[in-house]
Amino acid sequence: METLLEQIEHGKLWQFPGGIHPPEQKSVSNQASIGRIPLPDYLVLPLKQHIGANGQLLVNKGDSVLKGQALTRPGANWSLPVHAPTSGVISDIKPMPSAHPSALPELSIVLTPDGEDSWCELCPVSDYTQLDNQALIDIIHHAGIAGMGGAGFPTYVKADSAKHKPVEFLVVNGVECEPYITADDLLMREHAEQIVQGIEIMQHLLSPEYVLVGIETNKPEAIQAMTAAAAHNSKILIRGLPVKYPSGGEKQLIQVLTSKEVPSGGIPADVGVLVQNVGTLFAVSEAVCKGKPLIERVVTVTGNTIQTPQNVWALLGTEIKHLLTCQGFEPVAEQRVIMGGPMMGFTLPTVRIPVVKTTNCILAPDNQELAVAGSEQACIRCSACADACPQTLLPQQLQWFAKGKEYDKLEEHNLFDCIECGACAYVCPSEIPLVQYYRVAKAEIREQKLEKVKAERAKERFEARKERLEREQEERQNRHKRSARSSTRSAEQSDKVSAAMERVKQKKDSQSAVQAAIERAKAKKAADGTLEPDNSEVALERAKRKEKARQYKAEKDAQAAPEMHAGGEGSRKDAVAAAIARAKAKKAAQQNDATDSSAVTAEDPRKAAVAAAIARAKAKKAAQQDDQPAQQQSDEADSDPRKAAVAAAIARAKAKKAAKETEQSTDAEPAETSAEPEDPRKAAVAAAIARAKAKKAAKEAEQQADSESAGTDAEPEDPRKAAVAAAIARAKAKKAAKETEQSTDAEPAETSAEPEDPRKAAVAAAIARAKAKKAAKEAEQQTDAEPAETSAEPEDPRKAAVAAAIARAKAKKAAKEAEQQTDAEPAETSAEPEDPRKAAVAAAITRAKAKKAAKEAEQQTDAEPVDALQSTHEAPLSAEEKRQAAIKAAVARAKAKKQAAAEDQEGNDPS
Amino acid sequence: MKLTMASSPHNHSHKTLSRLMLTVIAACIPGILLQSYFFGPGTLFQLLLALLTVSATEAAMMKLRNRPVWPILSDGSAWLTAVLLAVSIPPLAPWWVTVIGCVFAIAIVKQLYGGLGFNLFNPAMAAYVLLLISFPVQMTSWTPITEIQATPLSAFDQLTLIFTEQTLSGVPLAEARQVIDGTTSATPLDHVKTAVSQNLTVSEATDNVAFGDYAGQGWQWVNLAYLLGGLYLLKTKVINWHIPVAFIVTLAVCSGIGYVVSPATQAGTLFHLLSGATMLGAFFIATDPVSASTTNRGRLIYGALIGLLVYLIRHFGGYPDAVAFAVLIMNMAVPLIDYYTQPRTYGHGASS
C-alpha cells in the first residue's frame, strides 16, 4: 500500500463527485496575446476590493499621486491598501457603485490620470531568501495582494498561516474551469517564470512538502510553459487535470490533487493545504522582486457582442465601459454584461463599475450563446442536481426547504456547504434558479442569526436596566425613611440648599457657553432652514403611516358593518366640505397669526423666538387637525371610499401648504434672533419651551379632533346650532389653552431672569409646566363634552359648514385677543376657569406636580454632571468597569467635541 | 442602454422538462410498435384515446386551478402518463376503462396532490390499480396474439370492439378474445398461476400454443423492445441505472432461487424477466422521478424492494402481475428511504 505522499508523487489524481461539462468557449479569447489598452479618463478605486476591512485613507481630494503610491493604509482585521494605478490627481472621494452583485455604493477614490504614468519610488528585493518571513509577509501585505481567483482573500493572511499549522501541500490553482475565462491561461503562457518565482517565494515562506500545480488539460500550452519554467525545481509538480466543472473550486481541487477533504466550516489549512491562484502568485513575484504593488490585472473581455475578444492588462479602477469600448462592443437587446464567468459571475446593472482585484472576466454574451433563463417549472425530483453537485448535497431537497423558508431544515441539510458553483441549476430540467434560492436563504439565515444575537443582548440590557431601576427605587425609599428619622433635618437641609445654590451658580456659569453654542446652532439651523423641512418630512411620514393603518382599519370596519354609520352620501359630502372650510379658516388665521407675531418680534429677539415657536406649533396643530377630519371622512366613506380619499388628500395638501407658509415666516424670525445675542441663554430656554409647547399643542389638537370625530355619529338633530355651539366650545377650549400657555411662557422667562434663587425658579417652572398640562387636559375634557360635529349633519350641510368656519374664525380671533390681554394681566386670566370644580382638581394636581418637580429640581442641582452620567448607565455596565469607563470616555469625548464646536462657532461668529 | 439582470449560472444544459418527457415517450415506441404488431392495433387506439383524455383533463384542471394551460400541458408529463397507462391496459378493453383511468390518474392522483412534482404516487400505476380492482374482468382478459386468434380481427373490428364491445359482424368481445384451441385467453403469467393452482407443473402449463421459447408468445419480444428503449434512456442519461438494475437483479435472483428450490411450481428466471410488465416497469415506471427515491443508495433499495415485491406477489399473491402494486407500495416508503440514505456531504464525517 502506497502512502498518500507516494501516490501523489506518482501522479495519482482523485475524482470529485458530480460536476458538469458546459461548453468551454475558451478559444474565443485565448488566440491573441494579452493586450494593453489606452489609459481611461478616470479610475474608480473602491477602498474595499477584498474580504476584510477597509484601509484608512491617506489622501485627500485634490492631492496629486504617483503611480504605485499607496492611497490607503492597512489596519487590523485583514485590511489591505489600494494603490494609485497611474499618476494623477484625486478628483473625488465618494461612494460609487461597487463591483458587487448588488452594486450598492461603496466609498471609492476617483483618480484622474495626468497621462505621465510616472512611478513612485519602488524598492525591489534582489534576494528574497535573505529576508525573514515577517518582512516578506509585510511586503505582500503592503502591496495590497488579495486572492485573484475570485474570493479576494488577503494573501498575506494565508502566507502567515504557516505560523499556526505546517503546510504540507501548496496547491497552485491554474485550473480555470469556468467557461470563457482565459486570463490565467494566458498569464501562464506568457509569464510562467514569474509565476514560478512567486511559487518559490511562497515555498520559502511556507516550506511545504510539495507544490502541486493543477491545470486542466484543455490548456496544453500553459502546461508546457509551466513545466518548462519549473523544470529546475523538483518540488513543483505540474498536474494536468481532466476537464470538468468545477474542478477549479478550492475544495474540489484539493480533493482531486490530494484526496483530502476540507472539513465543513473549516479552511484548507486545517488539512495542511494552502491554495493560491496563479494570478496571485504572479502579483507576489511582482511585489517582492520588482517592488510593484498590485495595480493591474489580466481581464478576459469576451462574448459574442465583443468584436475583438481578448485578454487585456486592465488597471484596477478601469470602468467596464472603457474595457468594452476598447474591445469593440455591440450591444444586443436584453444585453447582459457579466463580471466573472457564465457559471458563477454576476450581471452588472451598469457598465460604470470598476475593475477590482477579483475581476477576472467581463463577459458580454448575446442571447444565442447563453440563452436567457426560461420560466421556472415544477421540480420533478429527478435529482439531476444531486448527481451534478460536487459537494454531494441534495439541491432538490434544499430547494423545497428554501421555498418553504424552513431554515432549520436547510442548515440540517448543510446549506452552508454549498459553494454556489451553479452546476445544479445548469442541469435542472425545470430551469429552477436553485443557486438564487440558496443565496437568498443563506442571507436570510445569516441575518436571523445576527438578529438573534442582538435580541439576546437587548434582553440582557433590558433586564439589567430593570434591576437597576428597582435598586434605585429601593434606595430612594431607604433615604426617605432615614431623612424622616433625622432630627437635625431642617438645619442640615438649609445648609444643603445654600450649598446647592452655590453649585448651581457655578454650573450655570460654566454652562452658559454651552447653551450659547446650542442657541447659536439652533439659530443657524433655522436660518438655513435645511433641517426644519427634513423634520416635518419625517413627522409627516410617520403620521402617514399611522393614518394608513387607521384607514385600513376603518375600511375593514366599514366593510364589516356599513349600517353602523348613520350618515349616508350627504354626511360624507358634509364632512368634506367642513374639512375644506376648516382648513381654509385655519390657514387664514395662521397667516394673520404669523404676520402678527413677526410684527411683534421685530424688536425683541427673545419674543421673536417664542412667537416663532408658537407659530410653528400652530402650523403643526393645524396639520394634524386637518389630518384628523380626513380620517373622519374615510371613516364615513362606506359607499365611496375613493372620493373621500381624494377629498382627504386635498384637505391634507392644504394643511401642508398652510404649515409651510407659517414655517417660512417663522424661519425668517430666528435669523433676527441670532443677530442680537445679548441673552443667548434665555433665548435657548425660551426656544426649548416653545418647542415643547408646540408638541403639546399638537397633541391637544389631535385629542380634540379625536373627540370630535367621536361626537360625529352621536347627534344628528339640529346640526347647525350644534355646530355653532361646538365651534364656540372649541374656541373656548383653545383660548384657555393659550392662556395658560402664555402665562407659562411668561414665568419661565422670569425664572431664568432670576438666577439667585434656583430652587424657586425650578418650582416656578414646574408650576408653569403643570399649568400648561392642566390647560391641555381641560381643553380635552371640554371637547369630550362637545355635543355634535358639523360633518354628521344630513341637512343643509353647506351652510352649516360655513357657519362653523365663521364661528371658528371668530373664536380664534377672540383667543388672540385674550392672549394679548393675558400678556398684560397674567394673574387675572389664570384665575378665570369656567368650571370651579375642575379648576380645584387641577390646582391640586398642579400643587402635587410642583412639589414633585421641586424635588426633582433639587436632585438635579445636587448632582454633579459626572454623577448624573454614572446614574444614567451604571446599570448594564456596572459589572464590567472597563466598558463603563469606555463609555464615559466616549461621552467625555463627545462633550469635548461639542465644546470645541461651540468655540469654533464663537470664533466664526463675528459678533 | 439598459442591462438585463439575472442570477448565475447564466448558462443551461438545454435539457428541458418537455424534452426529457418526450425522450421517455420516444423510448417507448419500439415496445408500442411490437405490442400492436402482436396483439393488433387496439393498443394504438387505446393510446390515442388516452392522449386525448389526459390532455382534456389536464387542461380542465388547469382552468379550475386558474393556471395557464399550455405551459403545463406542454411539459409532456401528462402524455407520458397516458402512454404508460395505455400500454398497460388490455388492447381490447372498453373505451370507458381507459377514460376513467386517465381522468383518475390526472385529476385525482396528480392534480389533487398539487400537480407535477407533488404527487405521492405514480399516476399511471395508481390508475391501473384502480381499474384492476374496479373492473377485474375487463382488465385481466388480454387478447391473444393475432396468429392464434380464433376469429381474426381486422383493425376496424378492434376499433368497434373497443367502443361497442362487439365487432361489426356482431361477434361479442368474449368470443373475439378466444384462442384457436377454444380456451379463453389470459396473460402467460395468469395462465401459469392458474395451472399451478390446479396442481399442474410449470412445464405442463407452458406447453401451450400461447407460449414461445422463453415466455409468452409476443410478450417476450415486447419485453425485449422495452429493454431496448430502457437502454436508450440510460445512454442518454435520462434515467439512472440504479433502479432498473436493482429491480431486475433482485427479480432474477429471487426467481432463480425459487426455480432451484422448486422447479415444478416456480417459473424460471427468464420467464419472470420477459413476462408481464417487467421491463416496462423496470425502465419506465419505477424510474418515474417524482414518486421514486432521490438518492442513489435510496434508488438501489427502492429498485431492489420493488423487484422482491414483484416476485412475492406474482408467486404468492392473488394477482398474476405485480409491478403496479409493488411500485405503489414502494412509493409510500420513499420518504423513509430518502431520509435514511442521505449521502455524506463533502467535508462532513470521516474521510482521509
Place this chain on the structure above:
Amino acid sequence: MTLFYALIAIGALALAFGLILGYAAVKYRVESNPIVDQVDAILPQTQCGQCGYPGCRPYAEAIANGDDVNKCPPGGEATVKKLADLMGVEAKPLAGGEEAEPIKKVAYIREDECIGCTKCIQACPVDAIVGATRQMHTVIADECTGCDLCVDPCPVDCIDMIPVAQTVQTWKWQIDAIPVKQID
C-alpha cells in the same frame, strides 16, 4: 373459567404496559423550557411595549396565559406565525393593521437640537442612549432596538426613527430590485 383467564391476561398486560410506559416517561423525560421562555425566545426583544405590556417578557407571560399572539408589530407576520405554531392557535394578522414585514429602524438624535433633558434616556428600555443632564445625547445605534419609545418623551422632537440602510453585507440578493441608474 375462560373468562377468568382472559381477565387475568388482559389485566396482566395492562399492568405490564403501564409499568413500561411509566418507566419510559421517567427515564426518557425530555427537559423542555417552560412555555414562557420559549415564547420569550421568539419575541424580538425590542422591549417596545407596542403589545401593551411593559417589555417582551411580560408579553410572553401574557401569551402563556392565553393572550393573543398578534400584538407584536416589530416581529411582523413571521413572529406571529411562529408564536401561533408554538401555542397551537391560528395565526391572525397583526393587530392594528401594521405591515407584515416591519422595516427595521434605529433612533437618531439630531444632536444640535438636543437640550439634554435625559427624558429619552429614561425612556430607553435597553439603555442605548448615552448623555447627561444638559449635555447632548446620542444613540448607540448597535444597541438600539428601534422601539420608538424615546420619540414621544422628547420635548423638542429631535429624535427621528431612521430606517437601517442596506449594505453589501446585509443585501439579500434582490436582483430584480437593483435600481438601474444608467447615465448614458
